[in-house]
Amino acid sequence: MATIAAIIASTHHPFYYRASTAVGADRPPFADEWVAKIHAFRETLTRARPDVLVMVGSDHFHQLWLDNMPQFLIGKAPLYDANWYNEEREFGLPRMMLRGDEELSGYLLRQGIDAGFDLAFSNELRIDHSITCPIITLRPAADLPIVPIYTNIFAPPMPQPKRFVELGRTIRELVESWPSDKRVAVIGTGHLSLELGGPRQFGPHGPDPEFDRRAVEWIASGDLESALAQVSLENLWEPGNATHGFMDFMLMMGVAGPNVKADYTDTLDLFHTMEAYFTWYPNGVDAP
C-alpha cells in the first residue's frame, strides 16, 4: 500500500513569487525573512522524499463558475496547465505545467464516491494559485505528478466545516489503501483570517489576530474538537470575509488526525494576513 510521506498545511500567498524574486528597490523589506521561512518549510517536504503530491486547494472563480459549481472536485488528467491571465496580471505568477497521476485520481474518485462523497471530476482542469503557490514554495522544480482536489470555500452555499474534516479523514484512508508502493504527500492550502474586497482588507496585520492565534494553536496541536466547536459557516464571516478558506486547513487537520501534533509549525505575521506553515510525518522521517 502507498505510504503517507508527509501531510502539509499552508497558507497560499500569491505575492510570495513576486516578493521572493524582486531585487533592488523593488524588493520588499520583509522578503528575506519570508524566503528564509519558506526555504525551511520546503525542506520538510524534501526530507519526506515524496513521489506524488495530492494537492488540496480552491478555484478562485477561474474555471469553476456559479452556473455549475461543484462542492468537492478531483482532477483526473495527464497534464494540468496552470495559472491564469488575471494571476499574471495581479501577482506576476508564471504560466506553469504540472503532470497528473491519473491512476491515483481515478482511485480517489471511485473509492471516495463509494465512501459517501459524491465527488465531481474534471478531465481538463486549468489550476490556479491555490495549488501553484505551494508548488512554488515547496517544490519549485514542479517535477512530481499531482492529484488536484478543489473545495468550495468561496461561493455560498458551502459544505459544513465538519464535512471538510470528514473529507480529509477519507483522503487519508484512501491514500493509505491505494495499492501502490509510492510515497504520497498530501498538501493543502487555505487561509487564516482574511478580508478581500471589504473594509478590513490590506491592513498592517490579518483582520483578526486573535482568531489567527487560536487557529494556529488548533492546527499545531490537532485540536479538531475545539476547531469544530468554535467554527461555523456563519461565524467564519466575522474574522474576515474570506476566512472560509480556513476550512481547507480543517480538511488538512482531518488528514492529520485528531490530537496529532504537527511536527513542524511556523508563522509569519505579514501585512494583510498571517502566514502559517505546518508539517506532519505520520510515518516518521529521515534525519536532516
Next chain:
Amino acid sequence: MSKYLVNKFLYSIDRDPDLVERYREDPRGTVTWWEAEQANVILNCPGLERSTWLAFSDTEREVLATHDYVGLFELGAHCFLSLTLFIALFERDYAEPLAFQREYAARLSHWTVPYPDIAT
C-alpha cells in the same frame, strides 16, 4: 435583483484583457453592450442555446456603469470578484503599492459585520 448577473459581468470582464481596458475606458457603453449581447450567453454553451431572461435592475446597471465598487459591495456582489477587477482597472493610477486597495477599504469603512449577503 440579479446578483448572479452582476457577478457574471464582473467575472466575464475580469478574465478578458481587452474587456478590462474597454470597461475602464467606457464603463457605461461596455455595460450596455454586455447586457444586450453577452448577459444571456451560457458560458459553456454555443450561442444558439442562450438564456432568455437575464437582465440587470436599474440600480445594478447604474452601479456598474459608474465603476461604483462601494455600491457593488452594498448590493452583495461577490467581494473577491469586485476587488480583483477593480485592482486591474485602477491600481495603475496610484503611485504607492497597495494605495488603491487601502482607499478601497477606507471607502467601505462605514461597514461592520454582518456585510451584505453575497449568496446567489
